Amino acid sequence: QVQLVQSGAEVKNPGASVKVSCQASGYTFTAYYMHWVRQAPGQGLEWMGWINPKSGRTNYVQKFQGRVTMTRDTSMSTIYMELRSLGSDDTAVYYCAREQEDDAFDIWGQGTLVTVSS
Amino acid sequence: QSVLTQPPSVSGAPGQRVTISCTGNSSNIGAGYAVHWYQHLPATAPKLLIYGNNNRPSGVPDRFSGSKSGPSASLAITGLQAEDEADYYCQSYDNSLSESRVFGGGTKLTVL
Numbered sequence: 001q002v003q004l005v006q007s008g009a010e011v012k013n014p015g016a017s018v019k020v021s022c023q024a025s026g027y028t029f030t031a032y033y034m035h036w037v038r039q040a041p042g043q044g045l046e047w048m049g050w051i052n053p054k055s056g057r058t059n060y061v062q063k064f065q066g067r068v069t070m071t072r073d074t075s076m077s078t079i080y081m082e083l084r085s086l087g088s089d090d091t092a093v094y095y096c097a098r099e100q101e102d103d104a105f106d107i108w109g110q111g112t113l114v115t116v117s118s
Numbered sequence: 119q120s121v122l123t124q125p126p127s128v129s130g131a132p133g134q135r136v137t138i139s140c141t142g143n144s145s146n147i148g149a150g151y152a153v154h155w156y157q158h159l160p161a162t163a164p165k166l167l168i169y170g171n172n173n174r175p176s177g178v179p180d181r182f183s184g185s186k187s188g189p190s191a192s193l194a195i196t197g198l199q200a201e202d203e204a205d206y207y208c209q210s211y212d213n214s215l216s217e218s219r220v221f222g223g224g225t226k227l228t229v230l
Contacts, residue, residue, distance in 0.1 A: 045158070046221065
């Protein structure tokens with residue numbers, strides 16, 4: 001079946017980097033844009049950006065530009081999100097999501113908890 | 119502060135009907151872009167509930183419906199059930215920020 005499986009929880013020190021993966025299965029990986037969305041404790045959903053798995057082209061929310069990199073490995077049907085210079089306000093659950101034809105997010109990964117703490 | 123505005127909370131008794139509003143502007147909903155709705159239960163991934171303003175994915179009960187008018191959209195839930203207690207988010211496209219997607223701040227639905 002169609003699914004997205006993310007990597008496990010991470011604990012990082014302030015100033016460090018984290019790289020979260022999201023492996024797709026059950027569909028043609030390059031046919032759909034992929035997005036990253038995060039939810040900090042007690043907060044709502046926050047869109048971070050997208051990657052086109054076919055071309056590798058990316059688009060990031062301005063607040064993350066310079067600090068985030070989204071990449072993909074087509075041989076592994078996997079996308080990655082690296083966030084650098086982590087601060088305590090980056091503590092959140094990070095989700096990958098597939099975008100269907102009308103830009104709704106129809107399939108979501110299970111989420112990856114990233115905790116930033118010294 | 120979210121680009122799309124939702125009420126922080128709504129509530130209703132079992133069997134009742136509730137609505138959740140989502141207000142945008144001329145750069146997103148008001149520009150004609152589609153509105154999508156998600157249901158988010160604790161410790162689970164968000165679930166697509168309504169797409170393209172008023173379409174339900176397979177498996178979503180017809181108790182859930184969406185509508186859109188001008189710069190606003192609404193999610194209606196009829197025959198409220200205890201299992202509907204969750205956070206609900208609207209989402210759309212915004213052309214003022216390069217190819218951006220935007221979410222509402224979320225609405226907590228409490229079933230009394």
